[in-house]
Amino acid sequence: MLTGMPGALTVAIWGVGLIGGSLGLGWRAATATGDLLGQAAWPDGVGTLRILGVDRADVLSRAVARGAIDAGVSPEEAIAQAQVHVLAAPVGAILDLAEQIGPRLPPGTVVTDVGSTKVEITARWEARLAPRAAFVGGHPLFGREVSGIEAADPALAQGARWFLTPGARATESALALVEGLVRLLGARPIRTTPAEHDAAMAVISHLPQAVASALAASLAGDSALGWAGRGFRDATRLAASPAEIWLDIFRTNRRPLLAALDSFRERLDHLRRAIQEGDEAAIAGLFAQAQEAVRRAGN
Amino acid sequence: MLTGMPGALTVAIWGVGLIGGSLGLGWRAATATGDLLGQAAWPDGVGTLRILGVDRADVLSRAVARGAIDAGVSPEEAIAQAQVHVLAAPVGAILDLAEQIGPRLPPGTVVTDVGSTKVEITARWEARLAPRAAFVGGHPLFGREVSGIEAADPALAQGARWFLTPGARATESALALVEGLVRLLGARPIRTTPAEHDAAMAVISHLPQAVASALAASLAGDSALGWAGRGFRDATRLAASPAEIWLDIFRTNRRPLLAALDSFRERLDHLRRAIQEGDEAAIAGLFAQAQEAVRRAGN
Numbered sequence: 001m002l003t004g005m006p007g008a009l010t011v012a013i014w015g016v017g018l019i020g021g022s023l024g025l026g027w028r029a030a031t032a033t034g035d036l037l038g039q040a041a042w043p044d045g046v047g048t049l050r051i052l053g054v055d056r057a058d059v060l061s062r063a064v065a066r067g068a069i070d071a072g073v074s075p076e077e078a079i080a081q082a083q084v085h086v087l088a089a090p091v092g093a094i095l096d097l098a099e100q101i102g103p104r105l106p107p108g109t110v111v112t113d114v115g116s117t118k119v120e121i122t123a124r125w126e127a128r129l130a131p132r133a134a135f136v137g138g139h140p141l142f143g144r145e146v147s148g149i150e151a152a153d154p155a156l157a158q159g160a161r162w163f164l165t166p167g168a169r170a171t172e173s174a175l176a177l178v179e180g181l182v183r184l185l186g187a188r189p190i191r192t193t194p195a196e197h198d199a200a201m202a203v204i205s206h207l208p209q210a211v212a213s214a215l216a217a218s219l220a221g222d223s224a225l226g227w228a229g230r231g232f233r234d235a236t237r238l239a240a241s242p243a244e245i246w247l248d249i250f251r252t253n254r255r256p257l258l259a260a261l262d263s264f265r266e267r268l269d270h271l272r273r274a275i276q277e278g279d280e281a282a283i284a285g286l287f288a289q290a291q292e293a294v295r296r297a298g299n
Numbered sequence: 300m301l302t303g304m305p306g307a308l309t310v311a312i313w314g315v316g317l318i319g320g321s322l323g324l325g326w327r328a329a330t331a332t333g334d335l336l337g338q339a340a341w342p343d344g345v346g347t348l349r350i351l352g353v354d355r356a357d358v359l360s361r362a363v364a365r366g367a368i369d370a371g372v373s374p375e376e377a378i379a380q381a382q383v384h385v386l387a388a389p390v391g392a393i394l395d396l397a398e399q400i401g402p403r404l405p406p407g408t409v410v411t412d413v414g415s416t417k418v419e420i421t422a423r424w425e426a427r428l429a430p431r432a433a434f435v436g437g438h439p440l441f442g443r444e445v446s447g448i449e450a451a452d453p454a455l456a457q458g459a460r461w462f463l464t465p466g467a468r469a470t471e472s473a474l475a476l477v478e479g480l481v482r483l484l485g486a487r488p489i490r491t492t493p494a495e496h497d498a499a500m501a502v503i504s505h506l507p508q509a510v511a512s513a514l515a516a517s518l519a520g521d522s523a524l525g526w527a528g529r530g531f532r533d534a535t536r537l538a539a540s541p542a543e544i545w546l547d548i549f550r551t552n553r554r555p556l557l558a559a560l561d562s563f564r565e566r567l568d569h570l571r572r573a574i575q576e577g578d579e580a581a582i583a584g585l586f587a588q589a590q591e592a593v594r595r596a597g598n
Contacts, residue, residue: 224499
């Protein structure tokens with residue numbers, strides 16, 4: 001199984017931007033001592049990690065210069081050399097990679113990803129994955145307003161939640177291996193199912209994004225924007241996110257998101273009616289519900 | 300006109316909580332040198348300010364101990380002694396004060412307030428105000444998550460926008476006097492009309508509050524709240540605000556707020572339809588509008 005550098009577990013990161021670059025920097029920092037033998041989850045004989053990157057040539061040379069990867073390689077080289085593939089790409093690209101590399105992976109290979117939705121990615125990879133390879137879906141909850149390898153940071157995953165959503169093609173040893181890699185970054189793995197993950201993200205992440213974008217869009221062109229203060233900026237901060245990422249997320253988590261939007265609209269209509277009718281008990285009741293929710297969310 | 304301490308302009312702050320206390324601390328700090336003679340807006344002979352507070356007895360003694368006011372007084376003493384009244388109370392209390400003290404103010408008295416809506420307050424005060432007294436509505440854009448005299452801070456108004464909305468009962472000299480007091484705190488006075496102010500606040504403040512509260516309320520009881528991250532917390536931060544304040548604001552700015560809610564709902568329904576139908580051009584278009592709005596709002 002172990003090819004390439006003797007005693008090294010070879011990890012290929014597909015997409016070496018902010019996320020992939022931060023993972024590479026974090027793993028290289030964690031393994032700088034060369035002493036990984038204490039990690040029970042590694043295959044026998046593993047003493048360190050070798051980090052490969054797959055991306056555009058200019059990105060790869062900047063990633064090598066930043067120390068985020070040991071070497072940039074072609075997809076074919078990554079498939080031949082890596083025991084673990086980490087797909088650090090947008091959801092749409094992760095789905096495409098299932099077609100492009102899924103069937104070609106050698107037996108024993110472990111694939112994980114960082115995509116923001118899990119049901120559709122897991123189904124696609126399970127359908128396309130070569131025999132005796134394993135897929136363990138993942139979703140780290142970290143990020144930044146900025147993107148690109150230049151913004152990568154070895155400490156970005158430190159303390160972050162990292163969902164792992166093993167399905168039918170995840171073996172116990174593959175899951176343990178991925179958990180070991182997550183822990184090596186100081187992140188906190190949380191096991192759940194793809195469906196539970198997507199339902200939770202619909203309400204705590206995808207709904208707030210849709211609401212913040214609609215809120216900001218409803219004020220486009222309003223001259224009062226120049227007077228906006230901190231409250232408005234907090235409520236609409238998410239609306240600065242790039243559309244490309246969200247098109248993928250909305251497309252691959254449609255049904256849970258529509259349900260969350262309908263539940264929100266029901267509360268909004270309730271509040272609107274209460275304001276119109278001067279029903280102060282109803283307004284106060286909704287505020288109390290809201291305060292309880294933000295308290296539970298750690299605000 | 301000048302009664303009380305010779306050479307002092309006497310200012311009565313009605314409500315010595317976070318806002319009123321911060322104003323008192325700020326004015327006392329700014330006048331500690333006793334040299335206000337350079338302020339062209341003061342009546343002849345004014346060399347300093349004397350700050351009175353009107354509130355519950357226990358609040359007044361804590362305000363004196365904190366140095367926010369020179370003395371706590373009764374409403375009758377404030378009416379008799381102060382040339383300027385600053386109503387640092389919730390909107391509903393400011394409306395009630397129009398009935399209670401408006402008709403009893405001596406000629407030459409100047410009244411201003413810090414209420415979050417201006418049309419209804421201005422109309423009520425203009426109707427009830429004694430002859431030859433002046434009313435200049437105001438709304439400083441500062442605040443904190445905390446309340447009470449203990450949280451007061453002399454620098455809270457520093458750099459903040461402070462709307463002044465003179466109407467039919469505002470004289471030029473009264474407006475200049477209030478502007479002078481605002482500038483003394485390091486705040487930036489902005490002149491507008493009550494109606495323009497309320498329309499602007501409906502979209503940049505009252506709508507985001509209603510949306511944040513409805514968003515948080517729609518998740519009440521959802522077990523996914525425990526996984527909420529920074530994005531959710533930003534989008535719902537406003538929902539922690541106390542209902543009491545917002546009942547007043549919603550009641551006194553109903554029509555502009557309902558119009559803002561309808562415009563938001565139109566955008567939200569547009570986005571929901573686009574998500575349901577997979578209309579990615581429509582989603583991307585709305586995101587572009589939203590990004591432009593948050594950029595203009597200074598995000």
